Amino acid sequence: MKDIILIGIDFSDTSNNALQYGVGLAKKMSADILLVWVDTTPADEDAETQHEKRLEAKHKLKALAADVEARNTGVNVRCKLRKGMVHRELAFVAKEVDARLMVIGTDGISGVEEFRIENNTFRIIAQSPCPVISVRQNYKVTDKIETLMLPIDEMKNTTDKLPLAIQLAKDIEAGIRLLNIYHPKIESLRNQTNTHSTKAAKILEKENVISDVDVPIHTADPKEVVEAAVNSAVDMLVIMTNPVMSRADIPEGILAQKVIHFSPIPILSVQAKPI
Known part of the structure; x- marks a missing residue:
């Protein structure tokens, strides 16, 4: 089917x-x-x-x-x-x-x-x-979808978007590039990002979908995230979103919303699926 x-x-x-x-x-x-x-x-x-x-x-x-x-x-x-x-x-x-x-x-x-x-x-x-x-609306659609970009930060569920992204990349014969988002000041959080990024890179390499070197940025500002994706000439940005169920969920929802509206390239929004 x-x-x-x-x-x-x-x-x-x-x-x-x-x-x-x-x-x-x-x-x-x-x-x-x-x-x-x-x-x-x-x-x-x-x-x-x-x-x-x-x-x-x-x-x-x-x-x-x-x-x-x-x-x-x-x-x-x-x-x-x-x-x-x-x-x-x-x-x-x-x-x-x-x-x-x-x-x-x-x-x-x-x-x-x-x-x-x-x-x-x-x-x-x-x-x-x-x-x-x-x-x-103003995105120029072509047949080219060669590289997906996945932001990775210090959050414990940051790699939960990997399974779906990997499957899609295989289906459309694309590669995946990581965008490492480091906290600008707190070293322990920067180390957590490194840990998650290393884990993700190993999985991508094992699945044979890794593409090029990681891209580092030192802010989670949505405009900076989008700018990094655009400058890297990727074809799709993969982000994770959650339904707003409580006040605690609102910041994550707003950040995802801003990325979606700032981005001139297509955004794939996925909900958490642990690996």
Whole structure:
């Protein structure tokens, strides 16, 4: 049975770019594609208007699916319409079909709103039962996905993203490069980063997916993390996120959110899976 890549569609330029990226992944992974459109119209809108919107969306989805299949031999595309809140419905469908990955588009946010934990992109990522790749609207999609970058810091669960990253790298024939994030002042925390990095490098070498030397930075500032990835010319940044369940989780969620919105390159967000 083939893996399924779920792609959220709203017919905007942003989601169309995510679709193009998802198609490239599907070809590399020999996976099927499921396009999902969510009807977010208010329940009090008249029935005829709702029906017309759903009918129009259904026709557009079918046209998109037919176009993708016509342009990409061997790629199978299905469509599904849902009604409700986008993040909940995408998560429901992803769980229902046991999606391997979800691909969504994001515009990035500037100003005050970039720090809001409630934004839709991060809600989708936090609710999703599968890893999510977020792609910026202005990202130039190509067939090149050669290097993934994994940030490694002093946190004890920092290597939990390795299993999924390794499997994806093997599936798309890519390498993995480590980004070592050192605490700027506390030596004991710097040593912990070194310990985790050494462990990760050994695993990557054993799995034959290690790519080039490690990149060190001395700050966890999201902009610096993104800048290091961009300067290293990697094709994807892999970060770990957790649903916000309590006040203690909020700092980690906000940092992940900032990385997602600052990054011009695709971000793969995964939830912890210990190795």
